[in-house]
Amino acid sequence: MYSSILHAAVHVPPGRQSVAEAEERFRSHNPHVSLSPGVLAHMYGLSERTVAPAHEQPSDLAAHAARRLFEARELTDPSDVDLLIFAGILADLEEPATAHVVADKLGLNCPVFDLKNACNGVLNAIEVADALIRSGQYRRILVTTGEVSTRASRWSVDDPADV
The missing domain is CATH 3.40.47.10 (Thiolase/Chalcone synthase)
Structure with missing residues (x-):
């Protein structure tokens, strides 16, 4: 008996959030915290992230x-x-x-x-x-x-x- 992967499929939600948008959102919630522009991109290598619609689980x-x-x-x-x-x-x-x-x-x-x-x-x-x-x-x-x-x-x- 053996097994094999016959097919794979993906669904990527259309929503996007740039790293700059994420950093700005964090700064707006935390004015007492210093977050240098571009630090998330530098630390994690991200330019944007996928965001699912709010109603989707x-x-x-x-x-x-x-x-x-x-x-x-x-x-x-x-x-x-x-x-x-x-x-x-x-x-x-x-x-x-x-x-x-x-x-x-x-x-x-x-x-x-x-x-x-x-x-x-x-x-x-x-x-x-x-x-x-x-x-x-x-x-x-x-x-x-x-x-x-x-x-x-x-x-x-x-x-x-x-x-």
Whole structure:
């Protein structure tokens, strides 16, 4: 028994925020903190970051990408997926697992679970999917993720020593 990745798809939200805009937002919330222009670009190598629409949750982003995959692979039957693993860091809700929400949005009726391990989550989900396929428990596993980490940005600090 072996496994392989048959297809991959992504969804990148259209919203953008430049590093200069992020720095200005931070400065406006923290006039008591000195933040040199360009420091974030210098420290992190960023020029801009992607920002999801305010109404979209991690499950929406994962579902958008999964729909693209389904269209590319011409998968129309929800039973084509035997298991769904959501490997995001952030969740729509504390409970139920975001995988349940993604499955509902996609019309899937298969077992699901979330796997969280920070930046390694997707890689670990692929490893788990491989092991489950090799064991013969599942044949077709959908690994999804979606992040809205820009919403977790900390814009205000009480003490400049915290920066």
